[in-house]
Amino acid sequence: MSRGRLRLLAVLAAFAAGCGAGPRSQEAVRLWGLGREGEVVDELLEPFRAEHPGLEVEVQQIPFTAAHEKLLTALIGDAAPDLAQVGNTWIPEFVVLDAVEPLDPWLERSSVIRREDYFGGVWETNIVDGRLYGVPWYVDTRVVFYRTDLLAAAGCEPFPRTWQGWLECMRRVKALPGGERFAILLPTDEWAQPVVLGLQQGATLLTEDGSRAAFSSPEFARAFDFYLQIFDERLAPALSTAQIGNVYQQFAEGRFAMYITGPWNMGEFRRRLPASALAVWGTAPLPAPGDDWPGVSLAGGASLVIFKSSARKAAAWQVVEYLSRPEVQLEFYRLSGDLPARVSPWSDPLLADDPQVAAFFTQLGRVQPMPRVAEWEQIATRIFERAEEAIQGSATNQQVLAGLDRDVDRFLAKRRWVRARAEGS
C-alpha cells in the first residue's frame, strides 16, 4: 500500500511541478486550451496579437482527458492560468473552490458580449446561484444522426416528432430485411440519453435546491421506462461504446440506423464514413414525448472562465471578448468544427446552408442545463452504471431508480451540510 501511496504522491507532485514550471513571462496572459481547441486557438488569436502589440497571450494546450484533473491540481497548487476553456458542467466545482471570477460586472461594461445573442439554455449553464462565472465559447448538444435510406425504406419520413412515432419507426426499421440490425444505438456507458429523455418529461433530476436526488419522480420514471423499453424490444443493443467497436463502420454497414450523439461527430462522420455512406446520413432534432417538438436536449459545451488568482484580469477579459466576437466565432467554427455559442454567426451561409447543421440550430433553441452542483459528474456516471443493471435485467426499474436516489443522496450529503451551515451563520 505504501508504495502505491507514494507513487500517487509523486504523481501529484509531478502534476504540480509540471503546471508551475516552464517559461512564464510576467506580462503574458496565460490561456489554457483543451484538446483540439487548444491547438486552433493559437492561430485564432493571431489577429488579436496584431491589434494589441503590447499584450502577450501564451496558449498552453492541455489534453482533454487530463484537463479536469490538471485544472483542479493547478488551482490547489496555486498555479492556475489567467483564463481557461472549461467544460460548462465543471463550473459549479470551481465555484465551490472559490476559484473563478464572477463576470457580471465585466459583462455590464462590455460592448461585445451581449446576453441576447447567446442560446438561452447554454448561457444558463454558466450561472451558479444567480451569478455568471463563464462566457459560452462553443456549444454542444445531442441530436439524432440517422441513415436517411434506411428510415425512408421503413417509411419514417419526415423524421418522427413524437415519442410514439419514433418508437413505431424504430420497430419498422428493426423489421426491415437484410440481416441483424438495431434501430438505434444508445451506448450503455453514456448518461446523456436517459437524462435527456428525463428532461423531456419535465424531470428536474435533483430537487430544486440541488440537495437531494429526484430520480424516482414520476417524470423521470416515465422516461426511464421508455428508455428501457427500447432495450427490452431489442431495438437498441445492450452494449457500451467499447463493446460496439467501430461505430462509423457499423453505421456505414447499416447495423444500426439511428444514433443520439453530438456535434463533434459531424466532423468524424465526414472524415470516417466510406463514400457509400456519405450521402445517406442526416441529422434531426430530438422527438418530444408530446406535441411540443423539438424535445429538450442538453446544453453542453465549453466556456471561458477567468481565475480569481489572476493578476491580469482586464487583459484576460479582452481575450474573452475577442474570442466572443461573431466573426471570430465563425472563424473558430471553420478551424475546429465547433458550433458557435452566439446566435448571429449562424446566419452566415457556411452554417445556414448546411442541412446537417440545421438540426443543431433548431435543437439549440430548446436545451436545458444539467443541475449545477459540484457533484454532477459523479452523479452522471452513477446514472449509467445503475441504468445498466436495469438493462441487464438484474433489477426492476423501480429498484434501480430507488438505488440511484440512495447513491446520489449520499453524494450530496456534504452539499446539504455545507448549505445548512451557510444558512445558519
Add this chain to the structure above:
Amino acid sequence: MRGLHRGEARAGWLLAAPALLVIAAFFLLPVVAGFALSVTDFDIYAIGDPELVRFVGGANYRTLLSEPLFWKALKNTLYFVLLGVPATMGVALAAALGVTAGVTRLKPIFRTIYFAPVVTTLVAVAVVWRYLYHPRFGLINGVLGLAGVDPIAWLADPRWAMPAIVLLAVWKNFGYTMIIFVAGLQAIPEQLYEAARLDGASAWQRFRYITLPGLAPTTTFVAVITVIGYFQLFAEPYVMTSGGGPVNATLSVVLYMFKEGFRWWDIGYAAAVAFVLFWIVLAVTLLQTALRRRAER
C-alpha cells in the same frame, strides 16, 4: 565502561538518524496522515475552505463496505492476483531453469532479453500491446485466426479484458522474478545433482527432489512480493483500458481509490479504501508465511 557504551549507542543512533528521518518523513508520516484523512470527509469543499472538514469516524469504512463498486474492484483484483501470481511464477521458474541450463555463451543474452520488459516504461509498452490486442489488425488475433479461432475483442469484451491485462502483467514482470529464481538455483549445491545422477535419478526426479525443495525459501519470498505487488494493480488498466473499462471489468482496488480521490476528490473516502487494501494485503501475507511455516514443520 558504561560511558563508552552510551557513546557507542549515540554514535549508532547518529549514523542511523538520516535513514530514520527519511523513513519517518516519507513513510510513517504519510501513513499516519492517510489514516487521519480516512476518518474525515475531506473533499472538494474542504479544499475550497479548510473549515469544511468533519470528523466522521468509521463512516467512510461503512460506506465502502456497502458500495457494490468497491466489491467489484476487490473481486477483479483477486481475480488478477489468482491468475497472475501463479502464471508469473510459473513462467519465471521455467525461464530461470532455461537460462541456467542452456548453452553458457547464450545465458547472458537470454537473461537480458527476459529482463528487458521489467525495465521498459509501461506506457510505451502499453502502446505496443494495444496494437497486439487490436481485434482486427492485432498479431494475437492474427495467430489465433490461423488456428480457426474467431477474433476476440480483447480489451473491449468484459470477459477477456482482465485476462488480457494478466498476460501483459506476466510478460512485463516475470523477468524480475526470474532473476531471483536464478539466484536461488545457483545456491543449490552442484554435488546434490551429481550424487542424484550417480544414483540414477531422472531429470524429473532431480527437479522434484532437489530443485524444488532447494528453491522453497526463494519461492516463499517471491510469492509474497508478487502477491503484494499484484494487489496494487493500477498502471496496467489505467493505460490499457482507460481506467478500468469495459463496464468496470478491469477496475482494481487501487484504481478505484485513485478515481474516488482524484476524479471525485473524495480524499477521505479514498484514504479509507487505501487502508482497507492495506489490511487485506497484510492478512494475505501473514497467511502465506503461516502456511510456509506449517509446511516446514
